[in-house]
Amino acid sequence: MGLxxxxxxxxxxxxxxxxxxxxxxxDNKKNCNFDxxxxxxxxxxxxxxYPENVEGLVTTQEAINALVKxxxxxxxxxxxxxxxxxxxxxxxxxxxxxxxxxxxxHVPVCVITNSSLMERKDVRQNLLNSDLVIATLVTGFEExxxxxxxxxxxxxxxxxxxxxxxxxxxxxxxxxxxxxIEIMLIESKESFPMNTxxxxxxxxxxxxxxxxxxRIELLTVNRPPAENHIIPxxxxxxxxxxxxxxxxxxxxxxxxxxxxxKKKVSKYTHKNLNDDIYSLISRRPCTFEQICxxxxxxxxxxKSSLEKLIKDNKxxxxxxxxxxxxxxxxxxx
Numbered sequence: 001m002g003l004x005x006x007x008x009x010x011x012x013x014x015x016x017x018x019x020x021x022x023x024x025x026x027d028n029k030k031n032c033n034f035d036x037x038x039x040x041x042x043x044x045x046x047x048x049x050y051p052e053n054v055e056g057l058v059t060t061q062e063a064i065n066a067l068v069k070x071x072x073x074x075x076x077x078x079x080x081x082x083x084x085x086x087x088x089x090x091x092x093x094x095x096x097x098x099x100x101x102x103x104x105x106h107v108p109v110c111v112i113t114n115s116s117l118m119e120r121k122d123v124r125q126n127l128l129n130s131d132l133v134i135a136t137l138v139t140g141f142e143e144x145x146x147x148x149x150x151x152x153x154x155x156x157x158x159x160x161x162x163x164x165x166x167x168x169x170x171x172x173x174x175x176x177x178x179x180x181i182e183i184m185l186i187e188s189k190e191s192f193p194m195n196t197x198x199x200x201x202x203x204x205x206x207x208x209x210x211x212x213x214x215r216i217e218l219l220t221v222n223r224p225p226a227e228n229h230i231i232p233x234x235x236x237x238x239x240x241x242x243x244x245x246x247x248x249x250x251x252x253x254x255x256x257x258x259x260x261x262k263k264k265v266s267k268y269t270h271k272n273l274n275d276d277i278y279s280l281i282s283r284r285p286c287t288f289e290q291i292c293x294x295x296x297x298x299x300x301x302x303k304s305s306l307e308k309l310i311k312d313n314k315x316x317x318x319x320x321x322x323x324x325x326x327x328x329x330x331x332x333x
Contacts, residue, residue: 005058005066007084007279011294013257014134014180014217015079015110019070020283021063022084023091025056031086033116035150038186038230040223040285041085042327049152051092051117060096067101079132080105083112084283090117095126102129110134112182116155118163124170127177134180134217135164139195140203147193148186164211181213185220185241190229201241205248216249218242219257223285224318224325273297274305278314278328285318285327 009017024031031054035044048054067080080101082088088111098109108131115135117123127133137160138148145157164181171177183204187194195204208216218241220233233241235258242256276295280286286294292302306326309315318325 004070004275004279005063006070007276007283009077009294010081010280010284011290012079012081014255015081017077018079018081018110019067019077019107020084021067021080021082021088021097022086022283023058023063023082023088023094023097024054024084024086025058031056032114033087033090033152033155034114035226036114037148037150037192037227038184038221038225040225041283042226047152048090049154051090051123054086054090057091057093060093060100063093063097064100064104068104077107079110080107081110081112082130087114087116089113089123089126092122092126095129098126098129108132112136114149115160115164116151118167119159120163124163124167127167128171128174130177132178132180133167133171134182135167135213136182136184137161137164137204137207137211138184138186139200140207141200144193144195144200148195161207161210164213168212178215179211179213180215180217181208181211182217182219183208185218185233185238186225187231187233188229189231192229196233196237196241201244205245208245209248213253215253215255216245217255217257218245224320224327273301274309277302277305278309281315281326282328285325287323287325291326 006019006021008020010020012018030041030044031046031048032044033048035047082094088094094111101109110132111127111130112134113136115137118135139145142157168179171179185196187196218238220238221230222232238256242254245254277291280291280294288302292299306315313329315326316329318327
């Protein structure tokens with residue numbers, strides 16, 4: 001079952017109803033230049049280096065054709081978002097894709113990036129075409145970065161921070177693009193470099209000051225992570241960390257995301273519900289309720305499709321302790 005270029009809409013606490021675009025073909029194999037311990041899609045099957053070494057790149061025309069076909073079936077989308085099974089900035093056509101999207105719709109465009117390529121001038125220039133960039137940063141220390149993000153050899157944290165700092169200055173000049181720094185906070189059941197200690201938080205505040213983003217998004221693990229020892233940060237501790245960021249940056253800049261906030265249901269027409277569910281779950285493991293809300297499908301029809309996909313060995317269920325999530329089988333290998 002091949003993955004669609006356009007998928008969703010995905011229910012997002014930050015973006016509302018987000019229609020996703022995946023710009024690297026993977027045959028349901030996760031290709032990335034990181035192998036993050038908290039990733040909801042599991043381990044990276046093929047760790048890649050830089051854009052020049054990536055195979056399966058979607059062309060601008062393919063992305064636009066898929067979007068035009070898909071957007072005619074969507075009534076209420078808040079964002080068109082570049083994300084998915086791979087790091088989207090690895091496709092250097094993304095800047096042109098965004099320009100072409102803006103020729104056919106007024107829906108704002110977001111790019112969610114792991115920040116790995118922000119040191120590259122061409123990548124920063126591509127991102128300046130978007131309305132919103134959500135860039136991940138988990139630590140200010142190189143060793144913690146290596147432990148949590150497990151990057152491709154040669155990717156350095158200081159280069160990432162420098163690149164984010166340059167991008168922040170560039171976007172302030174064009175005054176069109178908003179930069180949000182996403183800080184994924186994690187803890188562990190084992191002895192592991194966590195990014196929630198006082199020293200880590202102080203360093204994160206220090207480097208975030210350097211970057212000077214428009215806003216800062218604090219969140220924790222919400223879906224089953226790649227490594228079983230990784231656990232969410234408690235609501236109480238999240239609030240304490242948020243208060244510390246707020247004391248420095250102000251409440252208007254700091255957003256704290258707790259798990260399981262409700263979203264509005266999308267209105268959606270399905271030609272093949274099985275395919276739509278599979279494409280959604282391949283990019284983001286979901287609970288039964290999240291699938292129904294995201295795709296605007298009736299409970300009985302979703303249940304029937306899930307049973308068929310499980311029977312066909314396409315999906316499995318994962319018990320996170322609080323919720324049952326559906327994941328593609330290969331995402332757990």
